[in-house]
Amino acid sequence: MMPSLKVEEIREDFPILKKKIRGGRLIYLDSAASSLKPIQVIETIREFYLNEYSNVHRGVHLLSQQATSRYEDVREKVAKFINAYSPEEIIFTYGTTDSLNMLAYSYALRILKPGDEILLTVMEHHSNILPWMMMSSMTGAKINYIDITNDGLINRNELDEKISEKTKIVSVTHMSNVLGTIVDVRNIARRIHEVGGVIIVDGAQSVPHMPVNVRELEIDFLAFSGHKMLGPTGVGILWVKRDFLGELSPFRLGGGAIREVTLRDFVLLDPPHRFEAGTPHIAGVLGLGAAVDYLERIGMDNVRKYEEELTDYTLKRLSELGDAITIYGPNNISDRGGIIAFNIKELDSNIVGSLLDGYGVAVRTGKHCAHPLHQRLNIEGTVRASLYLYNNKEEIDYLTTALNEIATATKA
Numbered sequence: 490m491m492p493s494l495k496v497e498e499i500r501e502d503f504p505i506l507k508k509k510i511r512g513g514r515l516i517y518l519d520s521a522a523s524s525l526k527p528i529q530v531i532e533t534i535r536e537f538y539l540n541e542y543s544n545v546h547r548g549v550h551l552l553s554q555q556a557t558s559r560y561e562d563v564r565e566k567v568a569k570f571i572n573a574y575s576p577e578e579i580i581f582t583y584g585t586t587d588s589l590n591m592l593a594y595s596y597a598l599r600i601l602k603p604g605d606e607i608l609l610t611v612m613e614h615h616s617n618i619l620p621w622m623m624m625s626s627m628t629g630a631k632i633n634y635i636d637i638t639n640d641g642l643i644n645r646n647e648l649d650e651k652i653s654e655k656t657k658i659v660s661v662t663h664m665s666n667v668l669g670t671i672v673d674v675r676n677i678a679r680r681i682h683e684v685g686g687v688i689i690v691d692g693a694q695s696v697p698h699m700p701v702n703v704r705e706l707e708i709d710f711l712a713f714s715g716h717k718m719l720g721p722t723g724v725g726i727l728w729v730k731r732d733f734l735g736e737l738s739p740f741r742l743g744g745g746a747i748r749e750v751t752l753r754d755f756v757l758l759d760p761p762h763r764f765e766a767g768t769p770h771i772a773g774v775l776g777l778g779a780a781v782d783y784l785e786r787i788g789m790d791n792v793r794k795y796e797e798e799l800t801d802y803t804l805k806r807l808s809e810l811g812d813a814i815t816i817y818g819p820n821n822i823s824d825r826g827g828i829i830a831f832n833i834k835e836l837d838s839n840i841v842g843s844l845l846d847g848y849g850v851a852v853r854t855g856k857h858c859a860h861p862l863h864q865r866l867n868i869e870g871t872v873r874a875s876l877y878l879y880n881n882k883e884e885i886d887y888l889t890t891a892l893n894e895i896a897t898a899t900k901a
């Protein structure tokens with residue numbers, strides 16, 4: 490079968506993959522924490538600081554005008570990437586965490602009342618739990634959780650039980666950062682809309698790895714991060730469906746967000762600029778634009794298809810460890826992304842991670858900012874190998890060999 494993308498060509502674009510780690514090759518399996526950056530993104534940022542640098546939305550001079558127009562072009566690019574209705578719906582933030590906090594303070598705080606409910610799942614990242622806990626304590630709204638099945642899927646009965654007229658907000662991950670579970674957010678969107686609530690989707694792990702079309706998903710808000718999709722750190726996106734743009738009140742105010750200020754009053758700019766007070770991460774946004782170009786060129790369908798093949802291969806290879814390994818998350822490839830959490834025997838995940846580091850294999854260990862999920866699974870932590878379009882089968886073979894050696898060398 491023809492591979493869905495030319496991985497060896499792609500690898501050439503990632504300079505860090507040529508670096509030696511502990512004298513050997515680097516096997517980077519930690520893209521769920523942050524992805525590596527292609528040379529196209531690095532060069533875009535370098536060029537900006539070297540030859541094109543200026544602030545945006547502030548000057549009549551040429552460099553500022555050019556920077557502004559490029560910055561706004563990226564907004565358009567990102568809007569197209571997720572099939573938003575218009576670029577005004579794209580708000581640049583500092584990351585998913587920032588986007589979710591922004592929504593909590595700009596939207597939830599305005600609409601929630603005592604007796605209302607916020608619905609989450611037990612597999613959320615802390616960034617999609619803590620802002621809601623804060624909102625709960627500030628408004629008197631209650632948090633409810635949808636449980637998962639043993640396979641790490643959303644429990645449909647739970648969904649039916651937990652969504653009611655009281656549910657004003659459902660905030661769910663599109664892809665679990667531990668189990669890899671892909672959540673059917675469209676189904677949840679339909680259910681919550683029936684009772685007049687809204688759906689917020691944490692796309693930190695989905696947007697980089699699969700086509701995400703906000704119109705098809707029928708969702709209201711989407712948060713994601715640039716640094717997990719080949720872009721730089723410090724830049725994120727909050728997509729707000731146009732129907733809601735007027736209902737959000739900015740929670741960061743200052744320069745760049747207002748049309749007019751007197752000693753007593755101010756008039757806000759229209760969205761999205763009213764939500765982007767202060768000098769934004771301009772270089773970051775331009776770098777994000779280059780990342781989107783890169784992903785578009787390959788095609789998100791191809792990215793997803795390739796990762797499905799590689800995930801399938803990884804699960805098969807890791808299963809060869811038999812009783813020595815416990816793998817978490819959905820069995821069905823169509824239900825999951827390239828995030829594979831596992832444990833080796835009874836070993837502490839941090840020990841396995843450190844031993845893998847000795848082989849030049851980068852994975853994440855512990856609870857992955859998802860403590861409630863680990864409590865639900867009744868485990869202390871997991872080792873997590875997470876894949877992206879630059880990983881190949883050879884690296885998975887290397888991981889499997891390393892884990893085999895670790896499992897053999899250690900007594901249970």
Ligand code: 7TS
Binds near residue numbers: 522664665666694857
């Ligand atoms: N939501 C999910 C599902 C995530 O995986 C992460 C980051 C965030 C939100 C927060 O994103 P940030 O860009 O604001 O930090 N997840 C991880 C991870 O799994 N390992 O390191 C960071």
